[in-house]
Amino acid sequence: MEFGYTIPLQKHLEMEALPPGPTVAPFFNWAVHALTIQRRKAVLAMNCSTRYCILLYGVRAADWVHLPGLLQNEIRAAILREGLSEYEAVRYFALSGTLKRSTAQGPNLVEGLNWTMQTLLQQVSLLDEHRFSQPQVTHILNDEVYYASEFSKSGTPREFFLAGFRCL
Numbered sequence: 755m756e757f758g759y760t761i762p763l764q765k766h767l768e769m770e771a772l773p774p775g776p777t778v779a780p781f782f783n784w785a786v787h788a789l790t791i792q793r794r795k796a797v798l799a800m801n802c803s804t805r806y807c808i809l810l811y812g813v814r815a816a817d818w819v820h821l822p823g824l825l826q827n828e829i830r831a832a833i834l835r836e837g838l839s840e841y842e843a844v845r846y847f848a849l850s851g852t853l854k855r856s857t858a859q860g861p862n863l864v865e866g867l868n869w870t871m872q873t874l875l876q877q878v879s880l881l882d883e884h885r886f887s888q889p890q891v892t893h894i895l896n897d898e899v900y901y902a903s904e905f906s907k908s909g910t911p912r913e914f915f916l917a918g919f920r921c922l
Contacts, residue, residue, distance in 0.1 A: 758858030775856025
């Protein structure tokens with residue numbers, strides 16, 4: 755599995771530049787971006803193959819140290835929320851390999867993140883400030899239809915993400 759950190763996230767974490775990515779298949783690669791929504795820090799992670807998103811809201815200073823683990827836990831929870839089995843979640847992580855971090859890059863990636871953040875900002879009123887995970891908002895993000903050139907058709911991030919599991 756690879757987490758491609760955006761430049762704003764790398765600057766927020768005050769880390770040295772990461773190597774360019776990706777080095778893994780796009781289905782196992784997630785672009786990770788830091789943003790501020792309603793004066794609270796948030797992390798948006800988007801699957802680079804499907805645009806499937808997860809959102810962590812209200813990230814505290816102590817959470818940044820554990821960001822990779824928090825993201826992996828949320829990806830696992832999202833897989834289960836989508837109705838897939840524990841076996842499929844375990845298999846996804848086994849096939850994804852060891853965790854790597856890189857710099858997120860690519861025009862499709864930027865386009866996908868911008869599209870997702872625009873949709874997210876329209877749903878700000880639905881954010882639950884008492885929850886770290888935001889399944890209600892991510893459900894909406896993952897149901898937005900877009901044209902995926904790599905699949906040569908229109909669909910939702912959820913449809914493409916679930917279709918990816920049929921190919922594993």
